[in-house]
Amino acid sequence: MSNNPNNYGILLNKDAKFTIYNEKSDKEHQQIDVFAVDDESVIIVECKAAEELSQKTFKKEIEALVGQKEWVANAAASKFPKRKIKFIWATRNICRSQADEDRLREAGIIHLDDEGVLYYNNLATHLGSCAKYQFFARVFAREKIGKFENRVYAVRSQLGKARCYTFSIEPARLLKMGYILHHHSANEDMMPAYQRLIKKSRLKKIRDFIEKEDGFFANSLIISIDTDEKPLKFETLSSDIPESRSSIGILHLPKVYCSAYVIDGQHRLYAYSDSSLSDRHTIPVVAFENLDKHEQLKLFMDINENQKSVPKSLRATLSMDMLWDSENPEERRQAIASKIAQRLEDDRQSQLKGRIVVGENEKSPVRNVTINAVQEAVKKAGFFNRYIKAKGDLAQAEVGLLDYDDSDKTFDLAYNLLLLCFDQISVKCSEAWKLTDIESTILVTNRGIQAIIRVIGDIIKYLIESGEIKDPKKMQADALAEKVAKMLDPLCVYINKIDLSRRKDLRVHLGAKADTTFLHEFQRAVHSQYKGFSPDGLDEYMRDESKQYNDETAQSIEKIRRILLSIVENQIWASMSEDAQMMSFPKKEFQRITKLLGDYKFKTHEEDVDFKQFVTIGDLQSLALAGDNWLVLEPYFSDPNIRKAA
Numbered sequence: 001m002s003n004n005p006n007n008y009g010i011l012l013n014k015d016a017k018f019t020i021y022n023e024k025s026d027k028e029h030q031q032i033d034v035f036a037v038d039d040e041s042v043i044i045v046e047c048k049a050a051e052e053l054s055q056k057t058f059k060k061e062i063e064a065l066v067g068q069k070e071w072v073a074n075a076a077a078s079k080f081p082k083r084k085i086k087f088i089w090a091t092r093n094i095c096r097s098q099a100d101e102d103r104l105r106e107a108g109i110i111h112l113d114d115e116g117v118l119y120y121n122n123l124a125t126h127l128g129s130c131a132k133y134q135f136f137a138r139v140f141a142r143e144k145i146g147k148f149e150n151r152v153y154a155v156r157s158q159l160g161k162a163r164c165y166t167f168s169i170e171p172a173r174l175l176k177m178g179y180i181l182h183h184h185s186a187n188e189d190m191m192p193a194y195q196r197l198i199k200k201s202r203l204k205k206i207r208d209f210i211e212k213e214d215g216f217f218a219n220s221l222i223i224s225i226d227t228d229e230k231p232l233k234f235e236t237l238s239s240d241i242p243e244s245r246s247s248i249g250i251l252h253l254p255k256v257y258c259s260a261y262v263i264d265g266q267h268r269l270y271a272y273s274d275s276s277l278s279d280r281h282t283i284p285v286v287a288f289e290n291l292d293k294h295e296q297l298k299l300f301m302d303i304n305e306n307q308k309s310v311p312k313s314l315r316a317t318l319s320m321d322m323l324w325d326s327e328n329p330e331e332r333r334q335a336i337a338s339k340i341a342q343r344l345e346d347d348r349q350s351q352l353k354g355r356i357v358v359g360e361n362e363k364s365p366v367r368n369v370t371i372n373a374v375q376e377a378v379k380k381a382g383f384f385n386r387y388i389k390a391k392g393d394l395a396q397a398e399v400g401l402l403d404y405d406d407s408d409k410t411f412d413l414a415y416n417l418l419l420l421c422f423d424q425i426s427v428k429c430s431e432a433w434k435l436t437d438i439e440s441t442i443l444v445t446n447r448g449i450q451a452i453i454r455v456i457g458d459i460i461k462y463l464i465e466s467g468e469i470k471d472p473k474k475m476q477a478d479a480l481a482e483k484v485a486k487m488l489d490p491l492c493v494y495i496n497k498i499d500l501s502r503r504k505d506l507r508v509h510l511g512a513k514a515d516t517t518f519l520h521e522f523q524r525a526v527h528s529q530y531k532g533f534s535p536d537g538l539d540e541y542m543r544d545e546s547k548q549y550n551d552e553t554a555q556s557i558e559k560i561r562r563i564l565l566s567i568v569e570n571q572i573w574a575s576m577s578e579d580a581q582m583m584s585f586p587k588k589e590f591q592r593i594t595k596l597l598g599d600y601k602f603k604t605h606e607e608d609v610d611f612k613q614f615v616t617i618g619d620l621q622s623l624a625l626a627g628d629n630w631l632v633l634e635p636y637f638s639d640p641n642i643r644k645a646a
Contacts, residue, residue, distance in 0.1 A: 221265035341374035381457030416477035494525035
């Protein structure tokens with residue numbers, strides 16, 4: 001460690017006994033949970049935690065910290081001069097209190113919850129020490145950067161209506177002023193955030209390319225410089241070329257943290273983290289001036305329009321931000337549905353947290369509900385106004401149960417209602433809620449969650465028609481949820497009583513039939529206790545289901561079809577793409593399957609649909625007899641007694 005008080009390297013207290021004393025009062029001292037120092041900053045952290053997720057208020061504790069904040073900062077500055085000082089309130093398993101949030105904000109204290117801490121820990125794992133600049137940009141946002149050369153030679157020009165600057169800069173400088181708007185709950189208050197989380201493997205490949213192969217990238221980083229609406233200072237160096245709309249000069253970049261949002265090129269920039277080349281290389285940059293977040297998001301989406309690297313689930317969440325204030329009422333309601341799905345995954349109070357595929361989360365046995373499934377169910381539940389095209393314009397055709405014609409108010413009521421209802425179901429059906437086995441779970445699946453949401457909509461309609469409630473939009477979410485929850489009780493009883501065999505039978509169904517089967521089964525459970533509850537299609541479904549023999553026959557046929565399909569998949573299709581699998585059918589069968597698949601996609605607006613759900617036993621027979629397939633499939637498809645006789 002250096003003896004120079006201005007260069008200590010990195011210091012961190014070793015335990016919770018660390019104490020700071022007031023230099024003006026020997027009796028006044030303060031225990032500090034985390035005290036961290038580097039050459040640029042002092043970070044002082046107060047930690048609060050609970051064993052289980054709980055709602056707590058820390059009015060006294062925050063007020064005490066605010067009262068001590070000044071002398072603690074002075075004591076730290078005396079020992080570690082010329083450093084920025086920031087206080088952080090870190091919590092674990094504590095639900096946010098708006099009053100506490102307001103107190104911390106007024107005092108200039110940063111709040112980091114579980115998600116925030118996890119986010120920065122993950123960044124540190126991926127980026128090394130350079131992750132501190134993402135952290136600094138967050139905690140010191142809009143504060144001055146010390147010892148920072150902010151001038152670059154640049155060309156100023158116009159792209160459409162946007163002013164932009166083209167220049168080269170050392171990564172070390174851009175890292176200090178840059179910020180990546182990662183689409184993560186830690187950046188929730190900075191929405192719309194649009195960047196994918198950095199891939200460690202990709203970062204390493206780029207870093208190796210730069211350092212080991214002396215490589216470089218000719219394409220420019222795209223950034224937006226935020227100046228708080230003030231124009232950037234630009235000194236022209238020479239007279240303009242008469243017919244040119246560009247000029248060359250010295251651009252003065254902001255000397256503050258979090259002033260350059262990286263729209264494209266985060267991996268190229270962060271590849272220089274912990275690299276000796278970060279202040280010796282330069283990277284080309286195209287910088288826009290004061291693009292608002294929605295313009296940045298649109299630019300990001302345009303750049304990545306045809307890149308498979310942006311998952312469909314992430315596109316869905318990004319589209320939400322773009323459409324929230326759309327002039328098209330259907331697009332606004334699409335955005336509300338998307339936000340409901342995303343918040344059910346992000347909210348620590350949600351029983352569906354960790355169960356919905358949002359952003360770049362990967363699907364797994366536990367996380368197996370898609371954002372698209374939730375979106376579609378919310379729209380079909382009748383929560384929102386419905387529109388039709390009339391003479392080229394959109395006209396309202398149906399009034400939504402929970403629609404205020406105000407995105408924020410509609411979202412608040414619909415989301416909180418679902419949050420409370422899912423909470424009840426998860427408690428009363430705790431065993432079924434925890435199931436993840438693909439053959440036995442029917443509750444926390446696309447079709448299970450869709451059915452629950454739509455049943456909630458059906459219940460609200462029934463409550464209105466029966467006179468139990470007048471207008472749900474005039475009710476608080478908890479009061480409405482209490483009414484709905486009472487009618488969900490028989491559904492919970494049904495879920496708890498259904499045996500493994502029946503759960504497997506339900507999962508046998510494929511395609512649109514499976515969606516309606518789940519829905520009607522859940523509706524029928526409510527109907528068993530509330531006879532007046534009879535949504536559209538339920539009576540017809542129950543009549544059909546009463547034909548027990550037909551139902552058992554259909555299920556047996558479906559089981560046979562699935563067995564035959566599995567044989568074909570293993571013996572014929574194992575190494576073939578999905579397109580090649582479809583093309584392996586004879587022409588007649590191929591055309592029929594393609595038409596059914598296309599009609600289903602058009603009707604449901606779904607993209608990822610498995611064509612196999614439209615393949616019949618007859619189709620499989622034709623496939624088995626086509627070409628040389630019978631040589632492979634004959635041992636599996638022919639009667640073993642006939643083979644023995646031969």
